[in-house]
Amino acid sequence: MREIVAAALSNEAGEGDFLALEVPESYRGAVVLKEETSMFEGMASVDKDPRKSIHIQDVPTPEPGPGEALIAVMSSAINYNTVWSSIFEPLPTFAFLERYARSGPTAAHHDQPFHVLGSDLSGVVLRTGPGVSRWKAGDRVVAHCLSVELESPDGHDDTMLDPEQRIWGYETNYGGLAELALVKANQLMPKPGHLTWEEAAASGLVNSTAYRQLVSRNGAGMKQGDVVLIWGAGGGVGSYATQLALNGGAVPVCVVSNEHKADLVRSMGAELIIDRAAAGYRFWKDERTQDPSEWRRFGADIRELTGGVDPDIVVEHPGRETFGASVFVARRGGTVVTCASTSGFQHEFDNRYLWMKLKRIVGTHFANYREAWEANQLIARGMIHPTLSRVFPLADTGEAADAVRRNTHSGKVGVLCLAPGEGYGVQDAALRERHLGAINRFRTHQ
Ligand code: NAP
Numbered sequence: 001m002r003e004i005v006a007a008a009l010s011n012e013a014g015e016g017d018f019l020a021l022e023v024p025e026s027y028r029g030a031v032v033l034k035e036e037t038s039m040f041e042g043m044a045s046v047d048k049d050p051r052k053s054i055h056i057q058d059v060p061t062p063e064p065g066p067g068e069a070l071i072a073v074m075s076s077a078i079n080y081n082t083v084w085s086s087i088f089e090p091l092p093t094f095a096f097l098e099r100y101a102r103s104g105p106t107a108a109h110h111d112q113p114f115h116v117l118g119s120d121l122s123g124v125v126l127r128t129g130p131g132v133s134r135w136k137a138g139d140r141v142v143a144h145c146l147s148v149e150l151e152s153p154d155g156h157d158d159t160m161l162d163p164e165q166r167i168w169g170y171e172t173n174y175g176g177l178a179e180l181a182l183v184k185a186n187q188l189m190p191k192p193g194h195l196t197w198e199e200a201a202a203s204g205l206v207n208s209t210a211y212r213q214l215v216s217r218n219g220a221g222m223k224q225g226d227v228v229l230i231w232g233a234g235g236g237v238g239s240y241a242t243q244l245a246l247n248g249g250a251v252p253v254c255v256v257s258n259e260h261k262a263d264l265v266r267s268m269g270a271e272l273i274i275d276r277a278a279a280g281y282r283f284w285k286d287e288r289t290q291d292p293s294e295w296r297r298f299g300a301d302i303r304e305l306t307g308g309v310d311p312d313i314v315v316e317h318p319g320r321e322t323f324g325a326s327v328f329v330a331r332r333g334g335t336v337v338t339c340a341s342t343s344g345f346q347h348e349f350d351n352r353y354l355w356m357k358l359k360r361i362v363g364t365h366f367a368n369y370r371e372a373w374e375a376n377q378l379i380a381r382g383m384i385h386p387t388l389s390r391v392f393p394l395a396d397t398g399e400a401a402d403a404v405r406r407n408t409h410s411g412k413v414g415v416l417c418l419a420p421g422e423g424y425g426v427q428d429a430a431l432r433e434r435h436l437g438a439i440n441r442f443r444t445h446q
Pocket of ligand 1: 256318321365
C-alpha cells in the first residue's frame with residue numbers, strides 16, 4: 001500500500017506507474033458485520049452508537065468486473081446513510097447486498113459477512129475492468145454514488161429510474177470508507193484540481209443530491225429570485241442547497257439550530273436565517289398531534305425575513321417533525337421537494353393546504369450521472385465550495401459517524417483513508433489561490 005500512496009501523492013505519476021504497482025490482496029475498510037445486525041435490538045434509536053458497530057478490518061480485494069474500476073481511496077466522507085447502516089435502521093443493509101448478489105454472477109461478491117460502507121471518495125484509479133475506455137489507471141477522480149445496470153428501458157431517460165438503481169456503499173459493498181473501493185466506471189468524475197483529497201471527497205453525495213433536488217428539472221427547477229426555505233442549512237445537504245440557491249440567484253431562508261451553523265451560512269452570503277432552537281418551535285404537541293399555531297408562527301417568522309413572501313420552494317429532509325410545517329408555509333403553487341425523513345418517514349400534513357393552494361410535493365433521490373457531473377463541475381470551477389468541518393482518520397470512522405448521528409457537526413465530516421494527513425492532493429495551485437478565501441471560510445465552522 002505504501003507504494004500506492006507514494007504514487008498517488010506524486011502529481012507526476014501516470015498510467016504506467018500505477019499499472020506497475022501490485023494490487024494488494026486485502027485492504028482495510030470500515031465495515032459493519034452481518035453477525036452483529038441485532039446488537040442494538042430493543043434500544044431507542046438515540047442510544048444506538050456507530051462506534052460500537054463500525055469496525056476497521058481487513059477485507060479481500062475484489063476484482064473489477066466489466067465496466068468497473070478499482071480505486072485507491074485517498075479520502076472519503078460521512079454521509080447520513082453510513083449512520084443508517086451503522087445503527088441497522090430502518091433495516092440492516094445486508095438485505096440489499098443479498099438482493100444485489102442474486103441479480104447476476106458479476107454481483108455475487110457483494111454478499112459478504114461484512115459490508116464496507118461509504119458513498120463518497122477521492123482517489124486514483126488503480127485498475128479498470130473489461131470494457132472501460134474513458135478512465136485509466138492513474139486518473140485522479142471523485143466518485144458519485146449512483147450504481148446502475150441500465151438493462152431495462154425504464155432507466156434510459158433518467159438513470160435514477162433504472163429498476164436496478166443502487167446507492168454505492170449503502171446498497172452495494174466495497175464502499176469508499178476504506179483504502180480501496182470498487183465502483184462502476186460511470187460513477188467516476190475528474191477530481192477538482194484545486195482541492196485537497198479530503199476537500200474533494202466531501203461534496204459528492206450531498207452536492208449532487210441538493211443539485212437534483214433544487215436545481216434540476218427533475219426536482220424543484222429553481223429559478224432566479226425564488227425564495228427557498230432550506231431545513232438543516234448548516235448540515236450536509238443544506239450547506240450545498242444554500243450555496244446552489246445563492247449561486248443561482250435565489251433567496252435562501254436558512255433554518256439552523258445554533259450560531260456556528262448560522263455563521264457558516266452567513267459566510268456563504270445568506271442573510272435570512274432562522275435559529276429553530278432559539279425560536280423553540282413545537283410543531284407536535286405530543287407524538288400524535290400537530291399544532292397548526294406553531295406552523296403559523298414559523299410562517300410569520302419567514303414572512304418577517306422575506307418582507308411578506310412565502311417560499312416558492314421548501315427543501316425538505318427532516319421529515320415527520322417538520323413536514324406539516326413545510327407544506328403549510330410553501331407559497332400558493334409552491335413546491336415542497338423531499339429527499340429524506342431523518343426524524344421519521346410517516347409524514348402527516350393538512351391536505352387542505354396542499355390542494356386548495358395548488359402546491360406540489362416532489363420526491364427526489366440522489367442524482368443521475370449527468371446531474372452529478374454538472375454539480376461536480378460547479379465545484380471544479382470554484383462556484384460551489386466544500387463545507388468540510390472536521391476530518392477523522394479511517395481508524396476513527398465510528399467516531400466520525402457518531403458526530404453526524406448526534407448532529408454535533410456542521411457541513412461535512414471527512415475521513416482520511418490513504419492520505420497521510422490533511423492538505424495533500426492539490427494539482428491546480430493557481431485556482432486554489434483564487435478561491436482560498438471561500439475554501440478557508442467554509443472550513444472554519446466546526
Ligand atoms: P446532516 O449533515 O446531519 O444535516 C441534516 C440537518 O438537518 C442537520 O444539520 C440539522 O440541522 C437538521 N435537522 C436534523 N433533524 C432535524 C429536525 N428534527 N428538525 C429540523 N431540522 C433537523 O445530514 P445530511 O447529509 O444533510 O442528510 C439529511 C438527510 O437527508 C438524511 O436523512 C440523509 O439520509 C438524507 N439524504 C438523502 C439523500 C438521497 O439521495 N435521498 C441524499 C443525501 C442525504 P439543524 O439542527 O442545524 O437545524
